[in-house]
Amino acid sequence: MMTEMQPEEGPRELSMVERIRNYAPLRAFRVLKRMKKSLEAMIGEIPNAVGLDTKKSLAASLQSYTDMLDSYDDSAYLGRNEDWEAKLGVHGQDLLMLADSVQRTAIAQEGAVNRYVEKFKLKIDELNAKASELKEAKERYLSAARENQELLEEMMTDKVSGARSRRYFFKRLTEDLLPFSEKHNTPLSVIAIDLNRFKKANDTYGHQAGDAVLKQFTQLAHDIFPRPNIVARPGGDEFMIAAPQYNEQEAYEKTEILREKVDNHQFTYSEIVTEDDKKYEVTYGIHITFAAGVRQHEKGISVDDLCKGADRAFYAAHMEKNKTVKYSDFIRQDRGSERETTVRPVKNIISRRQVE
Amino acid sequence: MILNDEGRMSNGDITKDDETGMQSKAYFLNCLDDFLVLRGEKGLLAVCAPDVPEEEKEKITRAMAGRGFDYTTHYRSQCGDIFAGAIVSDKTTFEAKAIELRDELSKGIQTKYGVATVHITDNDTREKAQEVLSKLEAHAYTAIGRQPTQQPAP
Numbered sequence: 001m002m003t004e005m006q007p008e009e010g011p012r013e014l015s016m017v018e019r020i021r022n023y024a025p026l027r028a029f030r031v032l033k034r035m036k037k038s039l040e041a042m043i044g045e046i047p048n049a050v051g052l053d054t055k056k057s058l059a060a061s062l063q064s065y066t067d068m069l070d071s072y073d074d075s076a077y078l079g080r081n082e083d084w085e086a087k088l089g090v091h092g093q094d095l096l097m098l099a100d101s102v103q104r105t106a107i108a109q110e111g112a113v114n115r116y117v118e119k120f121k122l123k124i125d126e127l128n129a130k131a132s133e134l135k136e137a138k139e140r141y142l143s144a145a146r147e148n149q150e151l152l153e154e155m156m157t158d159k160v161s162g163a164r165s166r167r168y169f170f171k172r173l174t175e176d177l178l179p180f181s182e183k184h185n186t187p188l189s190v191i192a193i194d195l196n197r198f199k200k201a202n203d204t205y206g207h208q209a210g211d212a213v214l215k216q217f218t219q220l221a222h223d224i225f226p227r228p229n230i231v232a233r234p235g236g237d238e239f240m241i242a243a244p245q246y247n248e249q250e251a252y253e254k255t256e257i258l259r260e261k262v263d264n265h266q267f268t269y270s271e272i273v274t275e276d277d278k279k280y281e282v283t284y285g286i287h288i289t290f291a292a293g294v295r296q297h298e299k300g301i302s303v304d305d306l307c308k309g310a311d312r313a314f315y316a317a318h319m320e321k322n323k324t325v326k327y328s329d330f331i332r333q334d335r336g337s338e339r340e341t342t343v344r345p346v347k348n349i350i351s352r353r354q355v356e
Numbered sequence: 357m358i359l360n361d362e363g364r365m366s367n368g369d370i371t372k373d374d375e376t377g378m379q380s381k382a383y384f385l386n387c388l389d390d391f392l393v394l395r396g397e398k399g400l401l402a403v404c405a406p407d408v409p410e411e412e413k414e415k416i417t418r419a420m421a422g423r424g425f426d427y428t429t430h431y432r433s434q435c436g437d438i439f440a441g442a443i444v445s446d447k448t449t450f451e452a453k454a455i456e457l458r459d460e461l462s463k464g465i466q467t468k469y470g471v472a473t474v475h476i477t478d479n480d481t482r483e484k485a486q487e488v489l490s491k492l493e494a495h496a497y498t499a500i501g502r503q504p505t506q507q508p509a510p
Contacts, residue, residue: 148370148380148382149382151370152371152380152383152386156386171371172387176387176427180426183426184444226393227389227390227393228390228391228393228394230390244390244394245394245395
């Protein structure tokens with residue numbers, strides 16, 4: 001048997017009309033408040049830079065509407081259905097109009113902002129282009145500086161020996177060392193050096209051996225005549241040294257030290273030779289000596305005369321072997337000239353080791 | 357192609373500055389390396405003048421040339437135009453020379469410029485020319501209230 005369910009007794013269900021009447025004011029109130037917040041946010045987002053005055057006036061209008069809204073106690077409307085529809089309707093309408101105005105302003109401002117953004121973008125592009133131009137210029141500058149440094153080194157240095165070039169030597173002597181010596185009354189000497197039997201070493205062991213001798217001689221000369229002295233190789237087996245601050249006697253003594261050092265030095269050259277399918281590193285010993293002439297600068301004489309003087313002194317030393325001749329300049333006779341014969345036609349092997 | 361220190365076409369002489377005829381920076385540094393190891397007292401002076409117009413550049417060049425420096429250079433650094441000179445001199449004479457140069461520049465130069473000096477007595481420095489010059493450059497630049505940025509290595 002079916003039992004008919006009886007509805008329980010409880011609160012009376014509100015009719016739709018009543019529900020709307022009771023809750024609509026509150027909902028409408030909340031909607032208006034939300035709208036207020038969103039309008040505040042919208043106004044807040046308008047950049048000051050593009051519409052501070054408009055922004056201020058919109059904010060003031062919103063404030064006046066929301067002040068009115070706040071003055072109503074929403075709870076006062078619940079259950080009281082007097083003229084809330086009319087009041088809220090008016091406020092709602094006003095707020096909607098304000099919202100519309102804010103939106104239109106925002107759109108207008110957005111356009112302005114966008115135009116600014118575009119301008120900023122262009123500016124940024126321009127700056128980026130400038131930055132990349134500067135970067136390229138910097139690269140060009142650095143590369144030019146490097147190239148210049150290389151060119152300068154090339155101009156200044158004799159690649160074979162590592163000594164200074166003829167051009168650099170005469171440039172420094174003419175533009176700098178000689179005028180400096182005359183101006184400050186400081187000594188300046190020039191030494192002319194010619195390696196003995198270098199050609200024979202070259203012919204016996206080959207040009208690479210000759211180059212090795214030149215390099216090693218330059219190193220020895222730099223040890224005795226460090227900066228600010230200038231050791232140069234004008235060409236072949238000739239060397240010139242400019243010795244600022246050395247008088248003739250000091251330059252002579254230094255040259256004598258160099259002569260002894262060179263005389264006692266075993267110049268070496270190594271090469272790989274193949275014998276019976278085996279490779280050997282063979283090191284040859286080469287003995288070199290030199291003759292030299294020294295000339296000190298005197299006020300009024302030219303670079304040409306100074307160098308010619310050193311050359312004459314060298315030539316006399318070279319021609320009058322085994323004599324120390326006092327010429328118009330100090331002259332260094334090569335005391336080790338008898339050892340020139342040690343540059344033998346038969347190769348002088350000082351070590352030989354198998355490498356493969 | 358030969359370019360000067362700023363990357364412009366040069367007159368072909370790598371040892372000379374195109375604008376003033378003074379030594380190029382690289383060549384000056386090479387000479388300065390020798391100069392620093394010379395016996396005796398010496399002074400180095402640098403004038404830094406950012407954004408200096410051509411006519412004032414000439415005035416600085418003339419002022420430097422008139423001071424009897426043994427070596428002079430002109431180049432453009434990140435700090436602006438740099439004019440530098442090196443001379444054998446005792447401290448008193450060198451300082452008097454620097455003051456004299458400042459006075460001459462103050463009369464003829466409208467652009468802001470800075471002057472820095474260093475006096476080196478016999479063997480009291482083991483610094484390389486590049487280091488000495490960079491420090492001078494920085495001092496001359498700070499003398500006009502600017503902060504030098506780091507120099508790129510050439």
